Amino acid sequence: AQSVTQPDIHITVSEGASLELRCNYSYGATPYLFWYVQSPGQGLQLLLKYFSGDTLVQGIKGFEAEFKRSQSSFNLRKPSVHWSDAAEYFCAVGLNDYKLSFGAGTTVTVRA
Amino acid sequence: EAGVAQSPRYKIIEKRQSVAFWCNPISGHATLYWYQQILGQGPKLLIQFQNNGVVDDSQLPKDRFSAERLKGVDSTLKIQPAKLEDSAVYLCASSSPPTVAKNIQYFGAGTRLSVL
Numbered sequence: 001a002q003s004v005t006q007p008d009i010h011i012t013v014s015e016g017a018s019l020e021l022r023c024n025y026s027y028g029a030t031p032y033l034f035w036y037v038q039s040p041g042q043g044l045q046l047l048l049k050y051f052s053g054d055t056l057v058q059g060i061k062g063f064e065a066e067f068k069r070s071q072s073s074f075n076l077r078k079p080s081v082h083w084s085d086a087a088e089y090f091c092a093v094g095l096n097d098y099k100l101s102f103g104a105g106t107t108v109t110v111r112a
Numbered sequence: 113e114a115g116v117a118q119s120p121r122y123k124i125i126e127k128r129q130s131v132a133f134w135c136n137p138i139s140g141h142a143t144l145y146w147y148q149q150i151l152g153q154g155p156k157l158l159i160q161f162q163n164n165g166v167v168d169d170s171q172l173p174k175d176r177f178s179a180e181r182l183k184g185v186d187s188t189l190k191i192q193p194a195k196l197e198d199s200a201v202y203l204c205a206s207s208s209p210p211t212v213a214k215n216i217q218y219f220g221a222g223t224r225l226s227v228l
Contacts, residue, residue: 004154032215043116043203043219044155090154098143098207098215099168102154 002027004093006103013081014111021076021106023091032094033074035065039087086110116220118204124226130192133223137206146189147203155203199227
């Protein structure tokens with residue numbers, strides 16, 4: 001069965017420091033991969049997506065993610081976090097039937 | 113372009129009561145999804161519509177949950193009777209994918225349900 005694992009439940013990072021969120025997937029073929037962000041009381045906003053081609057994907061708000069087939073990973077990175085990046089981040093796998101399967105999420109706290 | 117609209121934003125009910133949520137997708141989006149997001153978990157798909165037909169409702173607890181999408185636009189999700197474990201955020205999303213690879217789902221702000 002397809003699954004998405006986000007190993008880190010909670011990450012605390014200082015403002016201005018770099019951030020990396022891990023995502024691993026289990027899927028029979030190369031999936032379509034997404035990162036969404038959810039701010040408190042808000043719906044999910046798409047940060048970036050990977051369909052094919054260049055394995056380093058640029059997204060909004062200064063985020064990027066790298067697809068590594070050999071590791072079944074799609075980790076999200078940001079070189080310098082801002083206090084407004086405090087939120088919950090979800091990795092998702094897009095399946096052939098148009099459905100999304102989400103990980104459990106990683107909560108990011110930004111300290112001054 | 114207007115986003116996905118959901119109402120109400122918050123709802124508090126007692127167990128065994130009924131509740132309904134409403135969703136208006138982005139104009140022109142043929143596919144509509146309802147997700148349940150329990151605290152500390154990722155969203156879980158409950159039901160997927162293509163126009164006004166159900167594509168997948170395998171995860172919908174049909175003994176208490178129902179959903180409809182009349183005329184292929186707005187949708188309502190109902191719970192009757194509610195249980196304590198139904199406390200969650202109910203998210204609606206819509207998409208208009210020309211292909212599976214381009215299936216970008218856009219989410220509403222959700223309805224937070226508390227069952228007491």
